[in-house]
Amino acid sequence: MRKRVLISLALAIAVSLAAVPVMAGETAYERYDETVVLTTVKRTDPNAKFPEGDSLDNNVMTRYIKDRINVETKTVWEVDSTEFNNKLSLDIVAGTLPDMFSLGNDDYLIYRQLLDNGLLADLTDAYDANANWYLRDTAASFEGRHFAPYTDDGRLMGIPTGRYGYEHNQLWLRSDILEAIGMKAEEILTIADIETYLTKAKEAFPDTLGLALHATDPLTNYASSFSADPIAQVFGATPRYWIEGEDGSITYGSLLPGMKDALTVLADWYAKGLIDLEFPTRVGGGLTQAVTTSGQAAAWFAPWWYGWSIVDLPKNVEGADVVVVNAPVNDAGEFVAPWPSPAGEVLLVNKNCEHPEAVVRVMNLEYDMHRGFDEEAAALYDESRNQNNPTYLDASWTYLFPTSGVNMEYSNVVPTFSHGIHAFVERGSQEGLASPSEVTESIGIGKFIDGDESFEQYRGSYYARYVAGEITDAANVRFVYPAYSQTTESMADIMPSLLTLEQQTVLQIILGQKSVDDFDAFTAQWLAEGGQTLTDEISALLGK
Amino acid sequence: MRSVKNEIYYNAMMVIGIGFLLVFSIIPMFGVIIAFKDFVPAKGMLGSAWVGLKHFNRMFALAETRNVIRNTLVIAISKIVLNIIVPVSFAILLNELKVYPVKRVVQTVVYLPHFLSWVILGIMFTNIFSYTGIVNQILGKFGVPPQMYMISNSSFRGIIIGTDVWKTFGYGAIIYLAAITNIDPNTYEAAAIDGAGRWQRIWFVTLPSIQGTIVLMSTLALGNVLNAGFDQIFTMYSPLVYPTGDIIDTYVYRMGITKMQYSFSTAVGLFKSGISFLLITLSYTLANKFADYTIF
Amino acid sequence: MNKLRLSDYIILAVLLLIGFICLVPILNAIAISLSDKTAAAMGEVVFLPKKFNTSAYEEIVKEGRFFHAFGVSIRRVLLGVSIGTALSVVMAYPLSKSPRVFRQRNAYMWLMVFTMLFNGGLIPTYLVVKNLGLINTIWSLVLPGAVSVYNTIILMNFNKGIPPSLEESALIDGANPLQILVRIYIPLAKASIATIALFTMVYHWNEFFMGKIYINTLDQQPLQTYIQGLSVTLTTQQMASMTPEEIIRKLAVSNVTFNSAKAIVSMIPVIIVYPFLQRFFVTGLVMGAVKE
Known part of the structure; x- marks a missing residue:
């Protein structure tokens, strides 16, 4: 019963949302007289379970697309995401590329190779004539920056998603520990405050391990759980980013002087036992995560979505709870955070695909259904969602999309949604919510906050969207933008060994095996072993 | 007793099997042509431009490739030696x-x-050598600080060689056991009468008796000098141990498939096949000459 | 002579230790698979399960994919063993004839040995399999490796040891080579044939790479390929290109107790045939490797 109430409420809102001004391409929803079949390939989702009789090529979404525009999809193969590029590689050799497929931003060289081999379709016209208002509107929120890497000679050679921001690492603290040691989350601002918290936590709870840290990569960049990069950023260094200096020169952010300050702090904390002493050993298999969910960690850095990863904590430790803060801040009171590369995934279309415009039209319908811009479609989707495992579908809905892996969002979707939820929960206002599915989630979070135990499944959403997401765009957050974030010609050859060198140096300094002064030697070695080549390449690409 | 009728039968019996070999082994061999070309999938194997030895030259120029060859030799030779001694x-x-x-x-x-x-053993050894695994637990009792052996460049090769010996020594011993069984018991009794102790009997009777088998097996192993064990390393390595653990076979796989350097990886593979072919021919010639061994 | 001395006890102890070391990884994996997830991850398990529970095995049963892949592997083994053994048996007989009786014999032999020493590499072989339309079928796992030159040589060497007089009398009676193979050679070579059949079985059961290359959908994936995919470790680079949800899912899947349980269950078929294997392989191996 409760579910039905949720759906009807969601529907009511969908109707009001339909009033959004539509500026779709002229043929965005044009139907084909003869069935068009698009072939595609997928990355496996090990948790996927379709209702009886449904499959990747026959489910609520493909049926809707077939119904509306007479387009079918055929999944030629699906493999584990780590094997995806290998399979694609074999398809390239055999000349059997599917009609459409997606690549990540890290696969930029594969995109270049496909482009140079003349295997990609020019999507300029297909996109212009067919993208619906949502595709255009979300693209506009990135001011078109994400199109640049996938534009060749003025022609659009793929449909990239903007990589939305605000997934930087924040400081997660245990509110139960704060209470026990008589501190308040608002008091945790500077490096010194964090140290005080960790020290007192350790004194009060000798069994806890302090700050959990990433086993192999304690200082990396955007959206990497357990990386202590906020500590580097507060000192003006941006690990792993190519940064443009005030004089216009390009530098690798892990070489900036602030890194030394950050390493000094981390090495000092490690020596004092304020960092999980065994952190380097927790490699793979979610071991560091286990330290946080088992209640052993007093603090860790992670992005907003870590809320879903910590849901087991209260089950493991009676009364344990978490709170998220923007710390540490610098002397000006700013919390410095990295902004991601402009482009995320990209959808590419085979040059031999007869209907590239069908790909864009399919994309339109995916969002019409999933975001509920088409109310009937939304009802169908919710019905199927409830037949499936709803939590699963909410987490991995892109798997269902024929253009899987591509996720069109507004650049500020994270804080916007969080603010919308706060407005809904605190004032009952629905204005900040962009779709019925967001309303459904807000209702769930509200019930969870009210202590309704049957809404326990919304605990993760509560931590992530309500607690952490809310402060991602706080007034004192200052963003640092990367100057360049694609791969270059030599990067594939040179970067892996440089990365190993960097990771080793950072680890050794934190563990006290090397002194902070050795960092200068690392900088020199890094530049000598190919780092200078990369810097020069990027400077040249940017016309410096 | 030759008869044409029987020969027809014999040929007919060979046809299906040889057909399989032609289709799945011989025809693909012509694919090595792309090692001498700049293979562009869109142009096909025949249509791509001929570049001669370009990819071979690059192979010898790249420090990465030289390192891979060194890893292969170190791992394979260690395995060969230990897989005889043990x-x-x-x-x-x-x-x-x-x-x-x-x-x-x-x-x-x-x-x-x-x-x-190796897929299964890979899981098991990853457990054993993990930071919280048995090895660290035991060494911890002797005060050795725990380490991450599987991802450390100082221990990865040792693990690869050691686990390979672990997997094959028992099976490899069968042939020597058979040779020992063939020793005439009288030889031992004669030695015992002469007052030889256990050690002397091993040294002066057992070892000389199986000497021929040892030499033969060592010669035959020569062909494996570039075979460091793809399945094992593929299931146990990670990017962190590429400096010490990456071998020709895994490198060819990554270059050829993951990095889509089709021509270059084929060239590296061809180099390996060529050298192995020579070594195997050499080893069988030697075995034939000195041990009267023939495979067919 | 039968009295045991100190040195005998030392040898006994050393050999028992060696035997035990051979079992360590298996015993450890069994213990981990029967332990509590957290205890296993924290490294509290050696040879005895901590907080004994069978949830990992229950999960395997619940998760259909494992047994589906198990079934694919069984089918592969059945097809692979019957085709592979039949081909070896049929080919080993004419090859055991001398070139005087079978003039083309050495040409075949060289061709076969050549394919054993040299191969065209992954991509050309893939293209052949693809052009035959075998991709994503069980045949792509069975046919490319159907002819085992090594097994054929082992069997051929055994055939050579069969006294020619047996065959000659049958020939005089007017039997053709096929009848001779069926009536005389196969019955005599039963043990050898069983040996290579078992070797082929173990090969097809353990092989994972073809499944990785030739199979496109999960429902056709053989067991070892499926298990290999589980133990993939994530590199930083891969993580960067995955969505947060993907990473979380990925890490949740790579779970030490669950994986150990899968390793143990997938060993069972090999353990079942192992006693038979052991009975046969000693003779088979010695015959194939050193011909007298």
Whole structure:
């Protein structure tokens, strides 16, 4: 019963949302007289379970697309995401590329190779004539920056998603520990405050391990759980980013002087036992995560979505709870955070695909259904969602999309949604919510906050969207933008060994095996072993 | 007794099998042509431009490739040497065991690993050598600080070689056990009468008697100098240990498939096949000459 | 002579230790698979399960994919063993004839040995399999490796040891080579044939790479390929290109107790045939490797 109430409420809102001004391409929803079949390939989702009789090529979404525009999809193969590029590689050799497929931003060289081999379709016209208002509107929120890497000679050679921001690492603290040691989350601002918290936590709870840290990569960049990069950023260094200096020169952010300050702090904390002493050993298999969910960690850095990863904590430790803060801040009171590369995934279309415009039209319908811009479609989707495992579908809905892996969002979707939820929960206002599915989630979070135990499944959403997401765009957050974030010609050859060198140096300094002064030697070695080549390449690409 | 009728039968019996080999082994061999071309999938194998030895030159110029060849040699040669010493020692030791039920149990147990796949063993050894695994627990009792052996460049090769010996020594010992069984018991009795102790009997009777088998097996192993074990390393390595653990076969796979350097990887693979071919031919010639060994 | 001396006890102890070391990884994996997830991850398990529970095995049963892949592997083994063994048996007989009786014999032999020493590499072979339309079928796992030159040589060497007089009398009676193979050679070579059949079985059961290359959908994936995919470790680079949800899912899947349980269950078929294997392989191996 409760579910039905949720759906009807969601529907009511969908109707009001339909009033959004539509500026779709002229043929965005044009139907084909003869069935068009698009072939595609997928990355496996090990948790996927379709209702009886449904499959990747026959489910609520493909049926809707077939119904509306007479387009079918055929999944030629699906493999584990780590094997995806290998399979694609074999398809390239055999000349059997599917009609459409997606690549990540890290696969930029594969995109270049496909482009140079003349295997990609020019999507300029297909996109212009067919993208619906949502595709255009979300693209506009990135001011078109994400199109640049996938534009060749003025022609659009793929449909990239903007990589939305605000997934930087924040400081997660245990509110139960704060209470026990008589501190308040608002008091945790500077490096010194964090140290005080960790020290007192350790004194009060000798069994806890302090700050959990990433086993192999304690200082990396955007959206990497357990990386202590906020500590580097507060000192003006941006690990792993190519940064443009005030004089216009390009530098690798892990070489900036602030890194030394950050390493000094981390090495000092490690020596004092304020960092999980065994952190380097927790490699793979979610071991560091286990330290946080088992209640052993007093603090860790992670992005907003870590809320879903910590849901087991209260089950493991009676009364344990978490709170998220923007710390540490610098002397000006700013919390410095990295902004991601402009482009995320990209959808590419085979040059031999007869209907590239069908790909864009399919994309339109995916969002019409999933975001509920088409109310009937939304009802169908919710019905199927409830037949499936709803939590699963909410987490991995892109798997269902024929253009899987591509996720069109507004650049500020994270804080916007969080603010919308706060407005809904605190004032009952629905204005900040962009779709019925967001309303459904807000209702769930509200019930969870009210202590309704049957809404326990919304605990993760509560931590992530309500607690952490809310402060991602706080007034004192200052963003640092990367100057360049694609791969270059030599990067594939040179970067892996440089990365190993960097990771080793950072680890050794934190563990006290090397002194902070050795960092200068690392900088020199890094530049000598190919780092200078990369810097020069990027400077040249940017016309410096 | 030759008869044309029988020969027709013989040929007919060969046809299906040879057909399989032609289709799945011989035809693909023509694909090595792309090692001498800049293979562009869109143009096909024949249409791509001929570049001669360009990819071979690049292979020898790249520090990465040289390192991969070095890793291959170090790992493969260590395995070859240990996979002779350990099985021989084990066979001799087992031969000295007089408690027969135990002998049978030990034999049953030591042959088993040979039949388990590296996929499964990869999971098991990852457990054992993990930071929280048995090895660290035991060494911890002796005050050795725990380490991450599987991802450390100082221990990865050792693990690869050691686990390979672990997997194959029992099975490898069978052939030496057979050779030892063939020794005339009178030789031992004669030695015992002469007052030879256990050690002397091993040294002066057992070892010389199986010397021929040892030499033969060593010669035959020569062909494996570039085979460091793809399945094993593929299931156990990670990017962190590429500097010490990456071998030609894994490198060819990553270059050819993951990085889509089709021509270059084919060139590296061809280089390996060529050298191996020469070595195997050499080893069988030697074996034939000195041990009168023929495979067919 | 039968009295045991100190050195005998030392040898006994050393051999028992060696035998035990051979079992360590298996015993450890069994213990981990029967332990509590957290205890296993924290490294509290050696040879005895901590907080004994069978949830990992229950999960395997619940998760259909494992047994589906198990079934694919069984089918592969059945097809692979019957085709592979039949081909070896049929080919080993004419090859055991001398070139005087079978003039083309050495040409075949060289061709076969050549394919054993040299191969065209992954991509050309893939293209052949693809052009035959075998991709994503069970045949792509069975046919490319159907002819085992090594097994054929082992069997051929055994055939050579069969006294020619047996065959000659049958020939005089007017039997053709096929009848001779069926009536005389196969019955005599039963043990050898069983040996290579078992070797082929173990090969097809353990092989994972073809499944990785030739199979496109999960429902056709053989067991070892499926298990290999589980133990993939994530590199930083891969993580960067995955969505947060993907990473979380990925890490949740790579779970030490669950994986150990899968390793143990997938060993069972090999363990079942192992006693038979052991009975046969000693003779088979010695015959194939050193011909007298």
